[in-house]
Amino acid sequence: MHSPGTENAGPSAAEYAGDRPAQVAKRLFHATRPKFFPASVLPVLAGTAWGVAAAGALDATAFVLALLATACVHAGANVLNDVGDDAGGTDRVNDARIYPYTGGSRFIQAGILSAAMMARLGISLLVVAAVAGLLLLLDKGPVVLWFGLAGVALAVLYSLGPLRLSALGLGELAVGIAFGVLPVCGAAWLQSGALDLPALLFSIPVSIWVANILLINEVPDIEADGATGKRTLPVRIGLAGTAVLYLCANLAAVAVVGWMTYRGLLPLLAPAVPILLLLPVLRATAAIRTGVADRPKMTGGIEATLAVHTIGSLWLAGCALYLVFFAQG
Numbered sequence: 001m002h003s004p005g006t007e008n009a010g011p012s013a014a015e016y017a018g019d020r021p022a023q024v025a026k027r028l029f030h031a032t033r034p035k036f037f038p039a040s041v042l043p044v045l046a047g048t049a050w051g052v053a054a055a056g057a058l059d060a061t062a063f064v065l066a067l068l069a070t071a072c073v074h075a076g077a078n079v080l081n082d083v084g085d086d087a088g089g090t091d092r093v094n095d096a097r098i099y100p101y102t103g104g105s106r107f108i109q110a111g112i113l114s115a116a117m118m119a120r121l122g123i124s125l126l127v128v129a130a131v132a133g134l135l136l137l138l139d140k141g142p143v144v145l146w147f148g149l150a151g152v153a154l155a156v157l158y159s160l161g162p163l164r165l166s167a168l169g170l171g172e173l174a175v176g177i178a179f180g181v182l183p184v185c186g187a188a189w190l191q192s193g194a195l196d197l198p199a200l201l202f203s204i205p206v207s208i209w210v211a212n213i214l215l216i217n218e219v220p221d222i223e224a225d226g227a228t229g230k231r232t233l234p235v236r237i238g239l240a241g242t243a244v245l246y247l248c249a250n251l252a253a254v255a256v257v258g259w260m261t262y263r264g265l266l267p268l269l270a271p272a273v274p275i276l277l278l279l280p281v282l283r284a285t286a287a288i289r290t291g292v293a294d295r296p297k298m299t300g301g302i303e304a305t306l307a308v309h310t311i312g313s314l315w316l317a318g319c320a321l322y323l324v325f326f327a328q329g
Helices: 019-029 040-055 060-087 114-140 143-159 171-192 197-217 221-229 234-261 272-276 278-293 295-327
Strands: none
Touching: 019 114, 040 060, 040 295, 060 114, 060 143, 060 171, 114 143, 114 197, 114 221, 143 171, 171 197, 197 234, 197 278, 197 295, 221 234, 234 272, 234 278, 234 295, 272 278, 272 295, 278 295
């Protein structure tokens, strides 16, 4: 059940009307769902910090280009996901959404941008990401190409094409890799030139936290996704199963940080914040069990999950930088 009037939640066409450059820019920017940009920006920051800790210096150009490429892939994926969900009918029948967190940007449904215009925007953003990636390729060598191709492939296959990973119950894993493992390890490699097990371990908590953003955001969409054949994990395992998975994933993130600390790869206090973050995690877990029957609680759970990712990623970046400025001093 959802509250009366929630089916009308979404952007207003009047708010985004106008042909002046600033109005067009506002329309295009908000079509990319910028509230979720920390999910791509922070992994690059964390990976860069890890790479700087290994190299002892910052390559600022590589950092900026990596940030631009990753953010554009993320934005393009968001836009193309809206196109795919509209084509599949998911967003059109989703009246249990919690805007602006679930149910897409609603720009197509509100008539702000057509599906064709959204598709062009998504492709354009991927082209910008490709240009930034090409500059990195020229500077750093062919390894960049593999990171870039993997990121773009996951971004496209998540929503479009015959596979449509989001409909196969693989979307959460794809997002964890695309916005966790790839940007963290890639950014670390750009700074240090090394791809090793410690960097991969460092990426896992970030991957878990970002995958959980998608996981909890899919909970209000269970009915609409199930009705249109988009069999996400919450559709497949239900509210109780999703709550257990969400909690266990967060416990796994804490365990990885604890193991890295035990092995001397992170400062002694590194597990403190991930452990404290289990408090909002428990709140979000309870919200998942309830689902959209309690919309304020569900909204609070989504916001708590976003906060866990933001705080956790920044904390890990800080822990890596601590190794540079203090532990070696």
